[in-house]
Amino acid sequence: MKKISNFSLKKNNSFGVESVASVAYFPSTIDDLIELSGLNLSSFYILGEGFNTLLVENQSPIIVKPEFKGIEIDEGLNCTIVKAAASENWHEFVGFCIEQGIYGLENLALIPGSVGAAPVQNIGAYGVELSQYCQEVLWFDFETESVIKYQHKDCAFGYRESIFKRELKNKGLIISVTFCFPKKWTANLTYAGLDHLPASTSSKEVMNEVIKIRQYKLPDPHKLPNAGSFFKNPVIEHDQWQTLISEFPNMPSYPQPNNKVKVAAGWLIEQAGLKGYKAKGVGVHEKQALVIVNYEADCGEYVASLALYVRRQVAQQFNIILEPEVRAVFSKGEYNLTEYKNG
Structure with a gap:
């Protein structure tokens, strides 16, 4: 090895x-x-x-750092099965599928990272989540030294959550992900930014529109270092939402199951006056407040400190606790960033 x-x-x-x-x-x-x-x-x-x-x-x-590569396609009667190795680039995989006439992932274009990381976070964007198409995850278990197949129902997918992020964390790693794409495809244009497109829009046109939106809203990490959305969009109780919406009627919000409401973390950060805020070589992006960028710092400590500062300010103004989407790694391994004491 x-x-x-x-x-x-x-x-x-x-x-x-x-x-x-x-x-x-x-x-x-x-x-x-x-x-x-x-x-x-x-x-x-x-x-x-x-x-x-x-x-x-x-x-x-x-x-x-796994280096598993390869993509396999199997044509079924009603769907196309695609198995992608964990180290394949996610955006390139999305483009590959569309070029092969396999549709469904176009709304998830330009999300940075690898195929193997996608189920861990249950990545999602523009009204689509990976869990909608994930059929099976091939997992290597360190303790038993064996390969285990986790079917969709076993993955415990949630909003930016999965069994791989929780119960199975550091107990093994993902080798490959198998997707099931129905051959009967309809463009998902429900999300704001895509809802102006006609129903006849092709998968490739949806992908190009998503890329256009993301490039406009989000800084290119190769030009301005960042990890995309730093925080999850918080899901709050309906009663709390009613209190907030009465004071902030323009607050973006989305109904969720179990009488809960999802609110936009970027909007909360912006309303807290932090959009464009800079300190110690890092800052909140001037166009998208959900993104923390590194202008010139060489140490991740400054990014962590800024993230915790943003979290405190939002909690103080809205009584909402933002949870990081970005994974924080310390010298002794990965920990919840909120356990970081020097912020």
Whole structure:
């Protein structure tokens, strides 16, 4: 198995901060994973393309960076089954499917990261979530050194949640994801920004419109380091929403099951007066307040401190606690950013 000591992660995280791992492993076969599980690593982090990762400290834990590649297509009667290896680039995979005449993921175009990271977060955008098409996740379990198939019902998908993010965290890694795409396709144009398109819009046209919107709203991480949306859109009780909407009638909100309401985190941050705010080389993006960007800082500590400051300000004004969507990695592994005490 490929292995590199004193591995710099500066080019492997979208915030572009410096952090060094004592060693990084790059498994690409099941035998590599068996070897890896035999090492009994006490502190490690599984890194995809680093687009949803904040390296808070200059020293990172041991890094496991899978290198599983390949895409397989199987034509069924009513749907097309596509199996993609975990290390395939997500946006490239979306484009590949559309070019093959396989539709469904167009609303999820230009989301940075790998295929293997997508189920962990249950990525979603513009009215579509990965869970709508995910049929099966192939998982390697470190303890049993075996490959396990998790069907859709086993994945416990929720809003930016899954079993891989919770119960199975650090107990193994995703090898591949299998998708089921119905051959009868209808464009999902319900989300604001796409609702002006005609019903006859093609999948590729939807993808191009999504790309256009995302490029306008969100800074390119290759030009201005960031991890996209830093916080989840909070889901609050209906009673709290009624109180807020009476005071802020223009607050964007979306009804949810169980008498709850989802509100826009970016709007809350903007109303707290933080859009365009800068401190210590990092800041809240001037166009999209949900994005924290790194202008010139070399240390992730400043990004973490700003994120916690934003969280406090929103809580103070709206009594809503924002939860980070970005995964925070410290020298001893991944922890909830809210446990970070130096903010």
